[in-house]
């Protein structure tokens with residue numbers, strides 16, 4: 187699972203998870219349950235504090251006052267976050283201290299999971315009242331609890347990177363849910379012009395839909411293709427249970443859905459159904475569907491909340507993150523669109539269970555691209571597991587040893603994407619490196635009338651870019667051969683012979699990176715070092731085409 191790679195990456199000792207939440211939410215009870223299931227230790231901050239001060243918390247409160255108590259509390263939490271590696275439950279008021287919040291942020295930045303345990307208020311109040319010994323609830327306990335809840339809920343949401351609702355669940359089921367959710371990979375995307383958001387990767391991440399959509403929207407348009415009906419049924423059930431009115435919008439499959447006609451049909455429907463600016467759109471499907479849904483979200487009333495739920499490997503690793511949305515025109519791929527940041531990305535590994543083998547393999551094209559431009563470890567993982575990846579079978583995937591490998595590949599690839607996007611949302615320079623292999627790849631897609639899948643076209647495009655880098659004296663022959671070899675082992679195409687050089691050249695001139703009459707490519711100097719290859723020698727541009735064609 188993604189959580190395993192998280193553990194492997196963590197160099198220092200720190201808790202597996204920290205639990206925050208209101209008094210009576212069940213932090214201690216469920217924390218202990220989690221620790222037993224995982225076979226690791228449990229620690230409760232309030233019990234630690236009582237051991238240190240040698241008296242009960244109410245007595246210490248009465249004798250020394252709240253500020254003195256909060257200082258001891260901070261010291262104990264600070265030490266424990268740096269020395270304990272089990273499950274750690276904090277007192278309900280701890281995150282209200284700014285220094286504790288700062289410490290929790292630092293813990294989360296190093297891969298830590300802060301769980302906000304969100305219980306039903308009446309259940310939690312009841313438990314808090316029965317528990318007794320809580321100085322913050324002196325007087326009318328229920329009224330005090332409610333007042334504290336209103337004050338603390340936004341703070342818990344701010345410090346937590348996992349929110350778990352336990353309403354109506356048995357302790358065992360709630361603890362299992364908490365474990366599942368802490369095992370998710372989380373990639374945070376931030377940067378100039380970006381409203382920060384998280385990409386969540388794991389089994390069951392669609393359960394986060396209500397938290398990501400939030401309380402503002404009343405109606406949610408769920409845009410998906412027929413091919414993912416099973417998953418959209420689940421998403422719709424989650425949304426309806428959370429109280430949203432859901433409009434189910436089915437669009438044509440793949441690139442046939444990425445058109446102005448389809449977008450217009452949805453705009454008409456949103457208008458007829460009275461969608462307002464405070465409503466939300468969820469796109470659930472492959473990259474074509476999520477590109478279109480994001481485009482509709484960006485343009486409806488000049489922008490409504492958008493949640494991206496990718497269901498193909500390619501959409502999980504690439505299309506879902508970074509805010510590029512758009513449609514194709516008869517003149518080319520993605521020629522109309524906008525940069526529009528989602529409120530969140532939920533990559534649920536369960537959706538991969540219905541993904542056909544050839545579409546999974548296509549997604550490996552973009553995974554390999556991220557290895558070539560930034561993270562060579564991705565290439566090592568691809569090499570080490572090429573045979574198993576090639577034999578991907580959705581039906582057995584979740585129980586197979588391939589699951590943690592795929593989860594790690596997704597997380598690493600999304601990190602590469604987040605690195606470029608965070609620094610350069612609108613593609614002024616660095617972000618263009620994500621376009622490695624795309625100048626030639628997009629031309630293939632266009633000339634093949636989209637019968638060629640995007641990831642396959644990018645694979646050939648990377649071979650072209652490697653050959654061009656070699657012909658212009660930037661890349662050694664060995665790395666070019668390695669490119670052919672790795673892509674071939676993964677089952678990706680490495681050659682193409684579908685049109686003339688002049689036809690390809692005309693389309694490469696229309697690529698979004700081109701400026702005036704100048705061709706611009708992303709080249710490679712060595713693995714992990716892409717560069718801008720501007721206005722390359724015309725002979726090299728043609729010769730690279732011939733090399734790619736000769737292999738076919």
Ligand SMILES: NC(=O)c1ccc[n+]([C@@H]2O[C@H](COP(=O)([O-])OP(=O)(O)OC[C@H]3O[C@@H](n4cnc5c(N)ncnc54)[C@H](O)[C@@H]3O)[C@@H](O)[C@H]2O)c1
Pocket residue numbers: 411413414439440441444471472473474475477497498499500501504505506507508509510511519520537538539540541542545548549639640641
């Ligand atoms: N916005 C970006 O940054 C970005 C990045 C990369 C690619 N893209 C775009 O993404 C598209 C390619 O994405 P793609 O490869 O996902 O193509 P796609 O959306 O066409 O999906 C491929 C096929 O798989 C099906 N499918 C998807 N998930 C499934 C599932 N879980 N079970 C069964 N069938 C499923 C789809 O219905 C489709 O038939 C292209 O349009 C490309 O331009 C965008």
Ligand SMILES: O=C(O)C(=O)C[C@@H](O)[C@H](O)[C@H](O)COP(=O)(O)O
Pocket residue numbers: 504508510519520552613617618620621624698
């Ligand atoms: O996010 C980016 O930036 C990319 O270039 C990622 C590409 O892998 C992706 O195919 C993207 O859709 C291409 O965008 P385009 O601007 O070249 O159409």
